[in-house]
Amino acid sequence: MTLRFSTLALAPIALSTLVQLGCGSSQPPFTPWVLDDLHGTGGFSLRVPEFEVPAGHESQNCYFVKVPDIAGGQDFWVDEVLSAINPGSHHVNVFRVKTIIALDPANGKPTTLGDYDATVVEGADDYKTNPCWGSANWADWPLVANSQQANIDELKTDWKLPTGVAIRFTPGEMLMVQTHYVNSEDQPTKFGAKVGINFYQRAQTDTPVEMGSLFATQQNIRICQSKPNAKFSGTCKFPGAVTIAAANGHFHKRGKQFDIFAWDGASTAHPDATSQFYESDNWNDPPMKTDLSVASPANAGIWWDCVYQWAPPSDFSCDDVNAKDPLKANDCCYTFGGITDVGEHCNVFLYYYPKVESDVFCL
Amino acid sequence: MTDTSARRGPARRRRVPCAVLAAGVLAIGCGSDAKPDAHLDLHCPIGDLSAPAEIQIVHQDASSSVIATQPMAAVPLIAPPQGGWIVLLGVRAKNIDGCDTNLTTALVDACDGQILQVDRRPTQLDLGTDGWGQSSINMFGNLPVCPQLTAARDLDNVPYLITVSIEDDGGQKATASLTVVPTCPADAGSRCPCECDRDYVVGNACPAVPTPHGTCPS
Structure with a gap:
C-alpha cells in the first residue's frame, strides 16, 4: 500500500472553545457539539470515545453495546434519534447484531459508550483483513x-419519527455502532472523531406502529x-403495503448521482421522474430525507440508481485499487469495498412502516 | 433460446472500429492515473445495426466459466462479498453496439408473474470468431436471488423465470427469457439452502429441516 501524506494537520481532539477553520478562511467556525445525557425512562445515550484519525488514512470502528433496561425488563419504543458527529465522518450506522461470522463482539477490546460497557473492533489501514x-x-x-452528516454547519441529525411510529428495542439485545471516518482532503477530520447518539424513549403508553429498515x-x-x-x-420489494418515512443513499468518491424511485x-x-423521492449528488455529505411519506402498495418497492465517474485515488494508488480487484483487470477498477479511496458502494439506507415480518435486505 | 425484439434507433453516432478503440483504451490505460475526461465515446458495432438485434442468455458458474444457458438448466448460486446469493447472467448478441450497452436482468416467479428482483448495469460485448459478441466476464448482470423476503416459493432447486434484456445507446434492443433452476453449491456447510428457503427471515437462525415450498401456491 502506498500512502500519500496530505497536508492536513492533525488537530487536538479536545476543543473547548470555538475554532476557526484555517486562517482567514471564509468557512464557518467549528462549535463542538453538546448533547443532553439521557438516563432512566428518558431513553439512553451512547458516546463513542473521542479518537484521532491520521491525515491520509481512514478509520472504521465497530462498537458493541447491549441495549440497556430502561423499562423494567420490557421492550421499549424510541421515537426520536438525535446524533451528533464531528466533521470527517463518512457514516455512523447502528445495527442489531444477528449472525456472527468473523466480526465478534467477544473479540473486541473493552471500552465504554457513555454509561455502558462495550467492546470495540478497530479497523484502519488493515482493510483487507480487519473484520x-x-x-x-x-x-x-x-x-x-x-x-x-458531516457538515460543519450542522453537526447534528435529529430524526423525529412520524407520529405514532417508533423503533422497538429489547433490553439486552446487542447493537453495533459503526463509525467510519475519512481524513482526506475532500473529507477532512480536522477536529478529531467524536460521535454521540441519543435514543429518546417514546412518552406515550399506547402501542405504536413499528418502524422497519431496508438495506439494499x-x-x-x-x-x-x-x-x-x-x-x-x-430494485428491492417490501413484503406488504408500507409507507417510506426516511431514506439516504451511500456511495464513495466516484459517486456523482444517487436517485431512489418508487417502483x-x-x-x-x-x-419515471415523478416516482423519484430521493436524490443526492454529494458523496461526502449526502442528505438524509426524514420527512418522506411515500406510499408503497403491496408487491411494490424501490428502484435506485448509482451514477459514477472514474477518478484516480487520492491517498492510495491505482496499484492498491488493482490489488483489490478480484478479477485483476489492471484497469484501476473500483469494486465493492468499504474504504472510500480504493472501494465503492451503492447502498440504500431506508426506513418504512409498518415493519412487516422483518427488516428488508436486498443484497 | 434466442429472442429478437429489436427496433431501429435514432441516428447513430460516429463508429470507431474495435481495433482502433482497443488501441485507444490501451493508450488511456497506460501510465499514471489518467483523468476521466480522457475517455473516448466508444462504439463497436457487432453485426448489422440495421438488422434486428439477437441475443442468447449465458451465465457464469462458480469458477467464472461462461455457459450457454439452456431451459431448466441448473444455474449456480454464487456468494457475493456482502452476503446473500446471486446468479451472474450475460448475453451473446449480435446486431448491436458492443461497447455502449446496458444489460437488464430480472428474476420472475412464473407462478404469478411477480418480478422479484431487477438488476441493470453497463456491459461490454467481446466479439467472438463466430460474429457474436459475448458479455465481458467482468460485466455480467448481478441478479440477487436469496434471501428474498417476498418470495412465495423456495429459491434453491426450484424453477424460476429469468429475463435478460440488452439495449445499446442507439436504441437497438432485444429480450430473451428462460426458465432455469437456481441451485445452491453442494458443500454441506453452506447457508445457501437456508437463506433460499421461502420462510427464512434474515438474521434468524436456519431451521434444522426446512419445509419444502417449491410448487406454485394454490
Whole structure:
C-alpha cells in the first residue's frame, strides 16, 4: 500500500472553545457539539470515545453495546434519534447484531459508550483483513438508524419519527455502532472523531406502529479507468403495503448521482421522474430525507440508481485499487469495498412502516 | 433460446472500429492515473445495426466459466462479498453496439408473474470468431436471488423465470427469457439452502429441516 501524506494537520481532539477553520478562511467556525445525557425512562445515550484519525488514512470502528433496561425488563419504543458527529465522518450506522461470522463482539477490546460497557473492533489501514471492514460479517444485521452528516454547519441529525411510529428495542439485545471516518482532503477530520447518539424513549403508553429498515446494495460494481462512466441500478420489494418515512443513499468518491424511485414491482422499465423521492449528488455529505411519506402498495418497492465517474485515488494508488480487484483487470477498477479511496458502494439506507415480518435486505 | 425484439434507433453516432478503440483504451490505460475526461465515446458495432438485434442468455458458474444457458438448466448460486446469493447472467448478441450497452436482468416467479428482483448495469460485448459478441466476464448482470423476503416459493432447486434484456445507446434492443433452476453449491456447510428457503427471515437462525415450498401456491 502506498500512502500519500496530505497536508492536513492533525488537530487536538479536545476543543473547548470555538475554532476557526484555517486562517482567514471564509468557512464557518467549528462549535463542538453538546448533547443532553439521557438516563432512566428518558431513553439512553451512547458516546463513542473521542479518537484521532491520521491525515491520509481512514478509520472504521465497530462498537458493541447491549441495549440497556430502561423499562423494567420490557421492550421499549424510541421515537426520536438525535446524533451528533464531528466533521470527517463518512457514516455512523447502528445495527442489531444477528449472525456472527468473523466480526465478534467477544473479540473486541473493552471500552465504554457513555454509561455502558462495550467492546470495540478497530479497523484502519488493515482493510483487507480487519473484520470491521468486511461487510459479509454483518450482512444480516438490520439497520436501526444512521447518519452520514458531516457538515460543519450542522453537526447534528435529529430524526423525529412520524407520529405514532417508533423503533422497538429489547433490553439486552446487542447493537453495533459503526463509525467510519475519512481524513482526506475532500473529507477532512480536522477536529478529531467524536460521535454521540441519543435514543429518546417514546412518552406515550399506547402501542405504536413499528418502524422497519431496508438495506439494499449493489455488490458487483466496477468503475474502471478505461470505461469511466457507469450507472448501476437495482430494485428491492417490501413484503406488504408500507409507507417510506426516511431514506439516504451511500456511495464513495466516484459517486456523482444517487436517485431512489418508487417502483411498481411489475415492470423492468425504469420508473419515471415523478416516482423519484430521493436524490443526492454529494458523496461526502449526502442528505438524509426524514420527512418522506411515500406510499408503497403491496408487491411494490424501490428502484435506485448509482451514477459514477472514474477518478484516480487520492491517498492510495491505482496499484492498491488493482490489488483489490478480484478479477485483476489492471484497469484501476473500483469494486465493492468499504474504504472510500480504493472501494465503492451503492447502498440504500431506508426506513418504512409498518415493519412487516422483518427488516428488508436486498443484497 | 434466442429472442429478437429489436427496433431501429435514432441516428447513430460516429463508429470507431474495435481495433482502433482497443488501441485507444490501451493508450488511456497506460501510465499514471489518467483523468476521466480522457475517455473516448466508444462504439463497436457487432453485426448489422440495421438488422434486428439477437441475443442468447449465458451465465457464469462458480469458477467464472461462461455457459450457454439452456431451459431448466441448473444455474449456480454464487456468494457475493456482502452476503446473500446471486446468479451472474450475460448475453451473446449480435446486431448491436458492443461497447455502449446496458444489460437488464430480472428474476420472475412464473407462478404469478411477480418480478422479484431487477438488476441493470453497463456491459461490454467481446466479439467472438463466430460474429457474436459475448458479455465481458467482468460485466455480467448481478441478479440477487436469496434471501428474498417476498418470495412465495423456495429459491434453491426450484424453477424460476429469468429475463435478460440488452439495449445499446442507439436504441437497438432485444429480450430473451428462460426458465432455469437456481441451485445452491453442494458443500454441506453452506447457508445457501437456508437463506433460499421461502420462510427464512434474515438474521434468524436456519431451521434444522426446512419445509419444502417449491410448487406454485394454490
